[in-house]
Amino acid sequence: MSNKIMSFWQLVSAELKAIVADKAIAVTLFGGVLFYSVLYPLPYLHQVPTEQQLVVVDLDRSSLSRRLIRHADASAKISVIGQVTSISQAQSWIESGRAHGLLVIPEGFRRDLLLGKGVTLSYGGDASYFLIYSAVAEGLVTVGMDAGKQVQLLGMLAKGVAPKQADLSLNSVKINSVPAFNPSLGYTPYVVPGLFLLILHQTLLIGTGILGAGQWRRKGYWREVSPLQLVCGRISAFMLIYLFFSSFYVGFCFYWYQVSVQASLTLVALWMLPFLLATSAAGIALSSLFVRRDLPTQVLLLVSMPIMFVSGFVWPLALIPEPLIWLSQVIPAVPAIMGMLELNQMGASWTSVMPKWLQLWALFAIFFVLAWYGVTRRLKPAVDETS
Amino acid sequence: MNSLVALIRREIQELWNSPWQLALVSYIPILSILCLWWLFSAGLPRQLPVAVVDSDHSQLSRMLTRKLQANPVVAPQNFVDLSSAVTAMKQSQVYGIVVLPYGLQRDLITGHSPVIDVRYNSQFLLVGKLLSSQIQLTLGSGLLEVAGVKQLLQGVPKSQVASHLSPVTSQTTALFNRNNNYVSFLVPPVLVALWQLLAMLTFSNSLSRELTPEGCFAAESGIWPRVWAKIAVFTPILLMHGGFILALLYQYLALPVAGSLSLLILAQLAMLLAVWLLVLLVFFIMRDSARMVSFGTALFAPAFAFMGITFPVHEMPMLAQWWRLIMPSSHYVDSHISIVSYGVGWETIALQLTSYWGFLCIIPVLFWLSRRIEKAADAESNRQVIDADLASKNSVADL
Incomplete structure (x- = not known):
């Protein structure tokens, strides 16, 4: 044995x-x-893509459009690397790999907003790379929403709505979206x-x-x-x-x-x-x-x-x-x-x-x-x- | 010239006589290419199960659930209580949870701001991120309608309601891949990684046949004519596979391609030559079939991770960016994206091909190594002749 x-x-x-x-x-x-x-x-190892290069086509050249650009640059996901005068120029920047996304601010952006007309911001991200695209899109959507809310708030305050109530009516429902299991994404x-x-x-x-x-x-x-x-x-x-x-x-x-x-x-x-x-x-x-x-x-x-x-x-x-x-x-x-x-x-x-x-x-x-x-x-x- | 033709004929003969090599160039690539495509063939993630816990049971909460139902990405499943939804999420039966709290409608009407909780499974990052943005978009647009009713009640003219609700709207465009199709995003690099593995395996198998005792190091013409013959045989075969991949993706599946396919084939040719150089280097250093394959595996198996498709190159650590340059596939993928997405012409591609310059440094090393090995082999064969003489003498003596 x-x-x-x-x-x-x-x-x-x-x-x-x-x-x-x-x-x-x-x-x-x-x-x-x-x-x-x-x-x-x-x-x-760097986990999350941040500071994606963004090129801006600013056709408005107003105080508000410049503020929007500064806000975009402040977003952790985006870094504004330059401004060009036309979309085709922005396209060549993206094709040469200098930028991965573009933001187009239309002409009359500030004027239309103050007149109470809606304006449309256009974002584009290079979707050949999904992580880059989602970072650019997420960053810009947040920036756009923020800018919209600020304009709304100004409008309400001008109409004599109390600041607290204005804030409440802007954020009437909070959507609290949290990642589970992998909190840092x-x-x-x-x-x-x-x-x-x-x-x-x-x-x-x-x-x-x-x-x-x-x-x-x-x-x-x-x-x-x-x-x-x-x-x-x-x-x-x-x-x-x-x-x-x-x-x-x-x-x-x-x-x-x-x-x-x-x-x-x-x-x-x-x-x-x-x-x-x-x-x-x-x-x-x-x-x-x-x-x-x-x-x-x-x-x-x-x-x-x-x-x-x-x-x-x-x-x-x-x-x-x-x-x-x-x-x-x-x-x-x-x-x-x-x-x-x-x-x-x-x-x-x-x-x-x-x-x-x-x-x-x-x-x-x-x-x-x-x-x-x-x-x-x-x-x-x-x-x-x-x- | 004649001898080269003879060598090529010998190469084809050997290919025909080796079942594994023949499989590697015939049905294995076709099967695995089709298999990998089939895996991703869904293309657009849709109908992903999401748990909806509706504690409010109001007209509003049901409307929001219907809105979720209408989103093609989300397939809402009703759960009665939170704990069972959490259990389902932990077992990955659902990829997210939306909790519509008790008193949602009442709080909204009475001017308290209720909170809708959304949890999404970020362990599955791809699904999680997609669901997170889709759920938020859907709920947001649903709530906007409610807010619109409120505006109308306050006496805002209907024409102005939309601009009151969201003065800044956005138009987001996914450039070069309009509908975020995963087939055109993931499948080409996956297949290129597979193709690179196949090229490495067939070429190193073919080279290691020269390691047998009757191999060629000692042959008077040296190893190079045989290497040329191998290159002449395997380059067209592998290019055919590459062409099959391109035909499947951009002709049969008709994925959008902005540039010309012939440029892509040129880029594939450059990649193949770089793979041949690397395999030759490994061959001259290792000179053992099992170790060659192991080394090639170690080098090329993670190629997909280093391509920079899923995780962008400029976000990788420096070391990864350097390591990436060792793999021909990463150079190729850059050209691939330039051609397929940006539609660049041959000038840009020619410029991109210069990124292979590092591989040219291998050539002198190869010559130097082969010279050394041939000398050693000559000496070895001389000794073997003597050994054989001795052996025959010994065997005679034994008899």
């Missing part, structure tokens, strides 16, 4: 040695996980939680894939144990490594990149367990399809972008075609990412994410059987050769 336990630990340590000794795996696992934890969020809290689980998923699949693909045609410790033992040993070895990686990602990186965290440590650990188990089993099952060591990386590289978009944290699930969602349910990362977001970022209760958790366990069971079957198939012919 004791001999058996010993041999299991020997198998795990042999696995760990094989992982560390293999340069391609070590680079993917240790290098990749560390490198990506810095590289992927790097473009988003930052970009890293939006991208990092889903993306990092995906990185764990992909590197784990690649690691198991390369390890298996390199072994099937050769001799080694993996032929000295039964396929079932090999699968169990391999899962344990990778679980051991990914225990550290997940702690680093879900623990430190989430904190470092200011991801909002709502679940307790126990719940997160309980969530990661079937995810990692299912992923490593899936990796071993996949590895039995390969005999060339450079193939797993290529295949998994190509599927990583589709998996990212189908998992629903970038593009809403409600808009993804149903058949794609059904197909994607067999990928451990898909239920894991959505469940993790609900549990950890949005603070859902455990019972509400339970179905996804059970789905991960079911995936683990299926992939475990497949892995067992695949490894048995892969190791069989060689046994015949030797005998």
Whole structure:
């Protein structure tokens, strides 16, 4: 009995040695996980686009239009970089990338307002870049509304309405719109939680894939144990490594990149367990399809972008075609990412994410059987050769 | 010349005999391009579920709910109490909550200013921001109608009501993408990122075939004729894929394009050449198929994030802006937007292509590396000949 336990630990340590000794795996696992934890969020570190360059076409040249421009410049989302005399000039500024938006103040802006006629301000933002466009539009709409209210207030005061009442009638209903779960509207809290689980998923699949693909045609410790033992040993070895990686990602990186965290440590650990188990089993099952060591990386590289978009944290699930969602349910990362977001970022209760958790366990069971079957198939012919 | 033709023929032969390479240039790109397009094919986010908690049950609150219903982006779902709405939002069944408070209509009539609370899910930033602005717009315009009635009651002439309510109206135009279509915003860069991965993989696979024992480092003509042959074979194939992407997006789906597609193909060609240079550099440094692919993956997998489409380039930290320049796709995307959105001519594109100058510095490095490797390979092959002699002698001795 004791001999058996010993041999299991020997198998795990042999696995760990094989992982560390293999340069391609070590680079993917240790290098990749560390490198990506810095590289992927790097473009988003400033979180929110601010001070978008705006060019103004002021056809009115009045005190009010100048005040409007100053107010626009004061908005955190916009910085007025210059004035031009015609819209076509503004267009050339936008096309050359000098400006990303334009504001047109029509002729007679101040006069019409004082006469009580309505005026129309025109805004344009470069919608080739949505974040820029929304920043420009939000900034200018606020500025325009503010200018309108000020004119209204002046008009009311001139008519003899009491200031307090004037203020009340201008803001008769307050709409209190507040973002939930990601209060700063930052970009890293939006991208990092889903993306990092995906990185764990992909590197784990690649690691198991390369390890298996390199072994099937050769001799080694993996032929000295039964396929079932090999699968169990391999899962344990990778679980051991990914225990550290997940702690680093879900623990430190989430904190470092200011991801909002709502679940307790126990719940997160309980969530990661079937995810990692299912992923490593899936990796071993996949590895039995390969005999060339450079193939797993290529295949998994190509599927990583589709998996990212189908998992629903970038593009809403409600808009993804149903058949794609059904197909994607067999990928451990898909239920894991959505469940993790609900549990950890949005603070859902455990019972509400339970179905996804059970789905991960079911995936683990299926992939475990497949892995067992695949490894048995892969190791069989060689046994015949030797005998 | 003849030898080059022979090498090209050999290259095509190898492509034909390698199932994975053949898959990489045939059905894998088509499947993944169509798949990624299908994913985003909805294009315009609409009918996003939003919880409405109506505690007022007044004519006003029902009118506001109807207004929300009329907005194509919002699909209001009625919830009886706040807690169940919050639970639904936490499970991402709804993307926002609108609370119409008790006494909304009464407070409005009696001159207290009631508060309508809106919460939107900003964990899903894209949906959250859209819903936030749409809900505010809808509620605002609904309330404006009520305020208009009030104005009429106060004796304001009907013709002046509108300008009294909002003296400054605004006309917001989304330039270059009129209806904020996500297909024309997201799909081209996503497909370009995919295309770059495919180019990297096919070329490095083809190069790593030269690493086999019968490979070419020791061949008397050197590695370069074979590299030229590979470039001659894979450039047209990959350009065909690029052309397929352009045809799908701008011909079949008929997304608006301001410039000429031939300029886009020129830009794609420049990008491909830059990818070839990078892959060659990795090849000469690594000279191991698995490590080459790993390195290429590390380099090109995050290309999409660095393109500056989703998050603007000038908002990235300096380091990210530099790193971005290493990837050919970021250079290409700049030209792509210039052509598709701004419709610039070839002069501007020629100017933009000069941004690839850094890649030219790779060329001398490549020559230097290949010279060194060829020398080493020559020495190696000489030694191998000797080794083989020794081995044969030993085996004779064993016998």
